[in-house]
Amino acid sequence: MEVAFIRWTWLRAVLHNGWWLVTSVYLVVDAGLSPAELVLIGAVQGAFALVFEVPAGVIADTISRKWSLVVSQLLMGTAMIATGLFESFPALLATQVLWGISWTFASGSDVALITDELDRPDEINLVLTRAARAQLTGAATGLILLGLLAWATRRDVTIVIAGAAMGALALYVVLRFTEHNFVPVRTARWSTSWRTFRRGLTLVRRSRALLLIFGATFLVNGASDAAGRLTQKQLLDLGLPTAPDPMIWFTGLGVAGLVVGAIVLRLAARRISGAHAGTDYALAALAGVLSMLLFAFAWEPVVGAIAVVLLTGVVTPLTRVISTIWVNARTTTDIRATTHSFLSQVEYLGEIVCGLAISAVARLANLPLALVGCAVLFAATAVLMRQPTNEDAAV
Template identity: 85%
Template sequence: MEKVFIRWTWMRAVLHNGWWLVTSVYLVVDAGLSPAQLVLIGSVQSAFALVCEVPAGVIADTISRKWSLVISQVLMGTAMLATGLFESFPALLATQVLWGISWTFASGSDVALITDELDQPDRINVVLTRSARAQLTGAATGLIVLGGLAWATRRDLTIVIAGAAMMSLALYVALQFTEHNFVPTRTARWAASWTTFRRGVTLVRRSRAILLIFAATFLVNGASDAAGRLTPKQLLDLGLPTEPDPILWFTGLGVIGLIVGALVLRLVSKRINGSHASTDYALAALVGVLAMLLLAFARDPVVGAIAVVLLSGIVTPLTRIISTIWINTRTTADIRATTHSFLAQLEYLGEIICGLTIATVARLTTLPLALTTCALLFATTAVLMRQPTSDEATV
């Protein structure tokens, strides 16, 4: 199951990240969306995902983690495919909302499934770190393959192909994944779902460490998501060459960032599993401050590109894997997907509140000032994560 799970993680990363690379350029160059519209898409997408996240997690904990992933793949592929069929803002907003909803059926379900099926508490953190590295190498492959395909053919065609491939990945999950160590609720599912939800809330409320990582996730994800959506616009404004096709430049930047990320995860894998997690999270947030200030006040695309690599190669992978392991080690099997869904809700909430704030700054002032706002969010996170975190919550 471990190899099957990591292989699936890699394939999903190939399609998702390659698709997003092409889509991020498509939204700016082909659809001509403004900076405010780019961030607004993320905020609205997150609002819908926020509403669906916990119900999806509870369903995974009471009915099936495996079939939650199948549903996720089908909906995600549909949303990805439809993106390449439209250029109007309302239609693109709708496709991204569907993508956000699709992700709620996977967030938490994947970690919960592999944790329970592996059934080796002393090994799961290693597997999750390997999975994170697989995501990075898969993402690099996706950037090269789909970025190259978009350059050789058309961006909209590549987006449609990626979506169709993502839909077909549902068959891999259905045929290859097992679910031997999970017992679904056969009767009174609504009552069981409510009980699962309440147990998850109780766990979170009693654990200062979980509340701390929730707050950090809110800030970091809000800053990272907004920065990621504004990056293509900023680099093009700084003079990133438009010949050859900008997709090639973004592909190269993405691959470099992912390679750096894979190396960083390998170097810090032992520290992540120990008592240095909060320190590493704070350091990653400080790198985020540096990256945002460099990108905001860069005078040429080279400096801007360095900032992008810092964000995608250090900040994003480190904060993501630390928060996943942090939550996974502080929950129990019966509410694992639900608790991870709570974490995902804080991610979406950060995208909504911080994203709307940054979108307003971008609309009323300038793009550099919006990126500076992202730097302030990272700085707040760094201060927050230096607080004591020792507690042992029970359900």
């Protein structure tokens, strides 16, 4: 099951990240969407995902984690295929909303499934770290393979092929994943689902450790999302070459960050799975402060690129895997997917609230000041994660 899970994680990352690279160009070049329409798609998609996240997690905890993943794959594949078939804004908005909803059926369900099926508490943190590393290497592979396929054929054809492959990945889940250690609710599902939701909420409210990691996730995701939106503009302002196509430079930078992230997770696997999670999260946040200040005051594109790789290759992967391990260690089998869904909701809220605030600073003041604002969010995260929890910090 462990090998199957890691291979599935890698394959999904190949298809998802490669598809998004091609789609991000398709929406602008082929569909001709305006900046306002692109922003609206992201906002509406995030809102729908925020609403569906917890119900999807509760369904996974009461009916099936495995079949939640199957539903996710089928919906995701459908949304990806449909994206390549339309160029009108209303249709593309619908496909991206469906794509966002599809992720809610997988977030939390995947971690809950492998945790309970593996049933080895001493090993699960290392497995989750290996899965995070597989996701990064898969993402890098997808950027290269599907980017080349789109260049050799057409963007819409590549989008449809990636979507069909993503849908077919549901069959892999059906055939290779087991669910022996999960007992579904057979009767009174609605009332049980409501009780599952309330138990998850009570767990979070009563756990200082969970509240801390939720607060840190809110700040980190807001800072990272805002920095991601501003990366291309800042690098171009710093003089990033426009020949060959800037898309090549950005693709190379993305691959570099993913590869560095995989290496960092491999080197840090044992440490972040031990008793130093809070300290390591705080150190990663301090690295975020350094990357944002370096990016804000960079004097040439090479320095800016180094700052971006520091963010995407060190800060982002470390904070994400630590938060997943942290939450996973402090929840129970019956509400595991629900609790992880709460974490995903906090990620969305951070992106919406903090991200939009930083973007407003960029519009009203200037880009370097907005990046300094991201550094402030990372600094606040570092301070927050150094607070005592009065709980066993071992994860």
